[in-house]
Amino acid sequence: MFASDTLTKPEPTNEYRLPTNVKPSHYDLTIQTDLDNSVFKGLVKIKLDVKEPTSTIVLNSSKLKLDKAYVRSDTLNEKLAPSDCSVNDKDKRVTFTFPAIFQSGTQLELEIAFNGTFDGSNVGYYRASYEMDGEKRYYTLTQFEPTNARCAFPCWDEPALKATFDVTLISKTDMVNISNSAVVLEKAFSPNDQDYLGLKEAFPTLNDKWKITKFHRTPKMSTYIVAFASGPFEYIESKVKLPISGMEVPLRVYATADIIHQAQFALDVKAQVLPLYEQLFDVPYPLPKLDTLVAADLDAGAMENWGLITGRTSELLLDPMKGDTIAKKSVIETQAHEVAHMWFGNMTTMEWWDYLYLNEGNAYVYTLFPEYKGNADFIVLQFEQALALDAKPSSHPIEVSCPNAESIGQIFDSLSYSKAASVLRMLSAYVGEDKFLKGVSLYLKDHMYGNTVTGDLWKGIGQATGLDIPRLMDNWVTKTGFPVVTITETSNSIKMRQDRFLETGIAEGKENETIWNIPLSILTVGSSGETTIDRDAILDTREKEFPLDTSKPFKINAGTNGVYRVLYTDERLSKIAAEIAKSDCRFSLEDKMGLINDAMALSQAALMKLSTALTLIDAMRHEEECKHLSSDTLLPSLSEIASVWRDHTEIKNLLNEFRRSLFSPIVKKLGYTYSTEDSADTNQLRTSAIGVCAVAEDTTIVNELRSRFEHYMKSGDDSKIPADLQRIIYATAVKHGGRDEFHAVKAISDKPPTPTAKISAMLALGYTQDDSLLRETLNIMLNEARDQDVIYFFLGLAVHHHSNALLIDTFKEKYDQIYARFAESFVMYRLVEFTFKNLSTDENLRETVAFFKNKDVSRYSMALDQTLDGIQARIAYRKHSSLDILVWLREWKQKNL
Known part of the structure; x- marks a missing residue:
């Protein structure tokens, strides 16, 4: 018997969930968008099934002004108005009380007229802006996840309360309207058209300047993936034939005219993944089309609305002439993830x-x-x-x-x-x-x-x-957390013990009670060099012993698929390092990545010396597969160490030398020129190596990057700034330059050639060493940047010790302004995290705790607790490893003089 055979799905609680006396089955929703006056008006008719006798109907509504409301029943044709209507702003609910009791089994239609304003937020039904030909222009779109459909129309805004939707959009005739389903009818409004007589009564301002767009009925779906948009959109299109349904499905990407030329790659990715997913899941895609809307303003990176994906420009656009590897990966990841949601989340x-x-x-x-x-x-x-x-x-x-x-x-x-x-x-x-x-x-x-x-x-x-x-x-x-598996050896066996792993060490007492069933994937190397992986071995008790010839190389968690860390003895780790150095090493790329990541995490937790982890990294400097090791694993590991000791001059300088020794030879070998003949690995390695050397103050590389930006400043020609190097060139120019470089990068931020160039420029503005320019960056962040872009300024400012201190002071001083702006979005908890996460002293911790002590942190309490934990872990890391890393770096330098 499977556990789910006996599971009962949780019943809603009265306090936080809507009553279940009635449930929606269908919405007929009409929205009129008036961009000229920044308002919208709506009418929704909701078919309801009465589950329990009731005279009240409770549903969600937020930020809307409700007008007339009526109910009809299947036994009563006349409209029945409520005797009372109460609005609960705190819980975002409205309760209608009627002068009649509706019996169980009755079918009702609830009709509500409403209107709303575009208030500047990026949730619900909102207005986005863009510039074209020097003019600011607008369009509208939706962002309902998790609980903001109620900001666009009254509804049962809970994922389990699914219904079908008929959506009608009314807009000016020059607008393009899109929604979850395909258009079934679109024409200009005519007061003589019988179909529109009812609309005229509900929307009295209609005339021949307006048009009506009706969409096909949707499948049964949750409110948070309902979507619609209206604006001066253009689109590019392709079609795919799906392997299971046999349907030919049109695919479109919509965007404004100024950026539509950068959308082809996103369209191509979508055309690749949609049929692959249908075949992979063996479930037909159920809609007749799949659109993507590229949005200038979107708090979420992207959103999986059924049939109408929305996504930021930075997540979906790619300059066909300058597309860099990171941007390509971002588009691939975004489109692939959102298309997968058409099944996971939308269908089920x-x-x-x-x-x-x-x-x-x-x-x-x-x-x-x-x-x-x-x-x-x-x-x-x-x-x-x-x-x-x-x-x-x-x-x-x-x-x-x-x-x-x-x-x-x-x-x-x-x-x-x-x-x-x-x-x-x-x-x-x-x-x-x-x-x-x-x-x-x-x-x-x-x-x-x-x-x-x-x-x-x-x-x-x-x-x-x-x-x-x-x-x-x-x-x-x-259960919270994950285990660390500690290995001890005999000549013919290994003993394993599992404990909950924390960044400060092994958990104790009640925090260490969980026993996980751990797939061990034990990789062994035979006498002839052949590898075997035991995928059946499970550690399902606190301790267990497994027979193994420990005279031969072995590794736990082959492929780094298991969600746990592995702690070997120092002797075994030395043998593993020696094995990795061999030309015929049997460990995979993923194995080596896992070994480095485990070593770094275990050293922070004081379960391994940091010097041991650095020795392992040093042993990999000639690793043939260093493309991924260098760009994806070594770099962030060493960057984290540099961040922890960023205010310790000797450690910082020695660590920079060590990083330069690892990466400068790669730059000399690969150079600065990107070629279409290079693999994605090579391009990414080149970018990472140049980036880390610039950060580590490699004078030759810093001067090269500065000269490339200087050429751009003098000539306006950016041909010496490859797209892959934009981020590090802009940052290096600002960090080592002055006011001219700063304002040149700001100009790129204001009018970027691509979304990735804009992000690179915003990040770079936080790298200046000039206090007056840092204050200018802070002013741009608070008063000029779009809501969705503020996070990039925080990230850039948080990198360096001094700018991070100014960021913290500004965050504290402007907290009320920041909170009012971002409290209802996905952004607020990230701003708290990015501002404070790099702190690493007891004084920092005391000051941070004191600042938040009297704040309402309910919207970001998890992120705050996690950030404070991180500060404590960094404090501990410095205390137990400062001498160790200093001694190791000194000895390393002495050996390599």
Whole structure:
């Protein structure tokens, strides 16, 4: 029996969930958008099924002015007005009380007229701006996840309360209207048209300057993925024939005229992944089209609205002549992730936000572009981010209670996304990818257009594998943290012990009670050099012994698929380092990445000496596969060490020497010229090596980068600034230059040739060493930058010790302004994290705790706790490893003189 056979889905609580006396089945929604006056007007007719006798109807509404409301029943044709209407602004609900009791089984139609304003926020139905031909212009779009559909129309704004939707948009005739479904009818308004008589009554300003766009009815879906937009859009289009349904589906990318030429790559990626996913999941894509809208203003990076994906310019656009590797990867990741959501989240939706990971984790697992070594990229972009956050005492389970809006907004983090994806990737590696995908397909088919909890996914995979998946996996999603596996050896066996890993060491007492079922994937090398991986071995107790010939090379967690750290003895780690140095090393790229990442994390936790980790890194300087090791693993590991000791002059200078010794030879070998004949690996390695050498003050490389920017300043010719090097060239020019360089980069930020150039410029403005220019950067950040761009200024300013101090002072001084601006968005908790996370002294910690003591932190309490944990970990790191790293670096320099 599978665990989900006996699961009961949780009943809504009265305090935070809507009553279940009535449930919606269909919405007929009409929205009139008046951009000239920054307002919108709407009419919604909602079909309801009465589940319990009631005279009250409670639904969600926020920021809307409600007008007339009526209800009709299937037994009463006349309209019945409510006897009372009360609005609860705190809970964002409206309650209608009627002078009649509606009996169970009755079908109702609730009709509500409403209007709203475009208030400058980026949630709900909102207005975005862009510039073209020196003129500021506008369009509208939606961002409803997690709980903002209620800001656009009154609705039952909970994921389990699914319904179908008929959407009608009314706009000026020169606007383009798009929504989840395809257009069924579009024509200019005519007062003599019988179809529009009802609209004239609800929207009295209609005349021949307006047009009406009606869309096909949607499948049954949740409110948070409803979407519509209206603006002067243009589009590019292609078609794909899907392998299972056989349908030919039109694919479009919409954008404004000034940027539509940069959207082709996003369209091409979507055309590649949509048929691949249909085949992979063995479930037909259910809609007749799939659009993407590129948005100038969007707090989320991208949003998976069914049939109408939205995404930032920086996530979806690519200059066809200057596309860099990072930008290409970003577009691929964004489009692939959002298209996967058409199945995970849209077709099959989590029952409540506690189970967000069922949407987000599943949408990250699938690697479709082998030329970018997606498995290795996953380790860097998802796996390590997840473990870094989950190693904090204030971490939370993947499956986490989200009773209210404040808690829902905070769980869109690396645990719901990256740890969930990592855990599912681990399960896939353990049961086999084919069986895992079969189980996922069964899960989707069993719950098509429905809602799910964890047990439903385990049931599908259990049916495909014949394994007890709940027993194997439940602790991975319901418990906080992850284990470290400590290895001790005899001549013919290894003994393993598991404990909860924290960034400050092994957890103690009640914090160390969880026993995980750990797939060990034991890699052994035979006498003839052949490798064997035991994928069946499981550590399911606190300690267990496994027979093994320890005279031969071995490694635990082959492929770095398991969500845990491995602590070897110093002697074994020395042998592993020697093995890696061999030309015929049997460890994979992913194995080597895992070894480095484990060593760095274990040294921070004082379970291994930092000098041992640095010795391992030093042993890899001639590693043949250093392309990924250098650009993805060594670089962030060494950057984190540099950040912890950024105010310690001798350590900083010696560490810069060490970094230059690793990366300068790569720059000399690869140079600064990018070629279409180079692989993605080579391009990324070149970029990373140049970047780290510039940061490490390699005079030759710094001067080269400065000269390239100087050429641009004198001539306006940017041909010496490859797209891949924009970020480091801009930053180097600002850091080592003066007012002229600063304002040249600011000019790029104001009128960027590409979205990635804008991001590079915004980041670079925080690198100036001039206090007056730093204050100018802070002013731009607070008073000129778009909401979605503020985060890049924070990131740039937080890098250096002095600018970070000014950022903290500004954050404290302008806190009320910042909070009022970002409290309801995804941005606020990131701003708290980025501002304070690089602090590393006891005084820093005391001052930070004191500042937030009397603040309402309910919207970012998780991020604040995690940030404070991080500061404490950095303090401990400095205390136990400062002498160790200093001695090692001194000895390393002496040996290499």
